[in-house]
Amino acid sequence: MSEQQPAGRRGGASIWTRPERAARGPAPEHSRAEIAAAGVTLADARGLTAVTMRSMAAAIGTAPASLYRYVATREELVELMADQVNGEFRYSGLVSGDPVADLLGLAEQGRAIYHRHPWLLDIPATGNLPGPHAVAFIEHTLAALAAVPLPAQAKLETIGLFSGAVRLFAQAEITQQRAGLDTAQWQESLGGYLLQIAADGQHPHLAAALAAQPGDGGPAPQQPLFHRAMTRILTGLLPATSAHADG
Numbered sequence: 001m002s003e004q005q006p007a008g009r010r011g012g013a014s015i016w017t018r019p020e021r022a023a024r025g026p027a028p029e030h031s032r033a034e035i036a037a038a039g040v041t042l043a044d045a046r047g048l049t050a051v052t053m054r055s056m057a058a059a060i061g062t063a064p065a066s067l068y069r070y071v072a073t074r075e076e077l078v079e080l081m082a083d084q085v086n087g088e089f090r091y092s093g094l095v096s097g098d099p100v101a102d103l104l105g106l107a108e109q110g111r112a113i114y115h116r117h118p119w120l121l122d123i124p125a126t127g128n129l130p131g132p133h134a135v136a137f138i139e140h141t142l143a144a145l146a147a148v149p150l151p152a153q154a155k156l157e158t159i160g161l162f163s164g165a166v167r168l169f170a171q172a173e174i175t176q177q178r179a180g181l182d183t184a185q186w187q188e189s190l191g192g193y194l195l196q197i198a199a200d201g202q203h204p205h206l207a208a209a210l211a212a213q214p215g216d217g218g219p220a221p222q223q224p225l226f227h228r229a230m231t232r233i234l235t236g237l238l239p240a241t242s243a244h245a246d247g
Contacts, residue, residue, distance in 0.1 A: 014129045015076045028069065030060050035070055036084035039077055040117065048119035051077065078123060083131030085117050091140045100234045102144035106137075107166050107230045114170035118178075121171050125164065149239055158237050165233050169226055 198207035
């Protein structure tokens with residue numbers, strides 16, 4: 001059964017541009033942070049589809065109609081939840097002087113956040129204004145890029161591309177997990193399949209790539225795939241003079 005929701009945003013404004021507490025009237029019984037935390041707990045346990053205005057009202061102990069005092073739509077509720085988990089990033093020691101290493105650290109944190117809250121992948125990556133924690137992420141990432149000789153617009157684009165790569169990598173891992181696949185076993189199966197295809201002689205470049213495997217004269221990778229992939233992405237996005245992390 002669908003829920004009745006007010007059409008559009010209040011006055012066309014984002015929840016982030018509206019004050020949490022109205023200038024008049026009684027003090028709200030619940031904070032946005034409390035509502036967001038309850039939504040995150042529910043989504044972690046049952047998925048994003050379980051988060052409705054009715055279920056959220058029950059979670060915080062209020063009537064569904066009362067929840068509209070805090071959020072105009074379910075979409076705003078989801079915005080609160082997404083920004084809440086963005087608050088799990090930690091920035092201590094971020095500006096090390098090596099922007100690739102700093103962004104790799106953020107990438108590892110972001111990947112872990114997706115794995116803790118896989119329902120984040122069900123939220124469109126674009127379309128909403130960033131909340132306070134998302135803005136903090138942008139600010140700290142720009143600080144890590146402060147010494148990189150790139151125009152400001154290019155730095156902002158780098159943050160978007162970098163964040164998108166982390167999301168895609170986490171999505172692939174989580175999709176495999178949901179399907180009950182072991183990543184190492186899947187890669188072994190894929191390798192065997194491609195070797196069979198390459199054996200027909202019609203794909204010489206593929207055959208050559210498969211033949212050049214670690215252990216056949218080349219060094220074995222020293223870092224996990226995520227680290228290697230993100231290092232290559234970041235060294236491609238940033239000027240060579242600022243790319244110092246080991247591959």
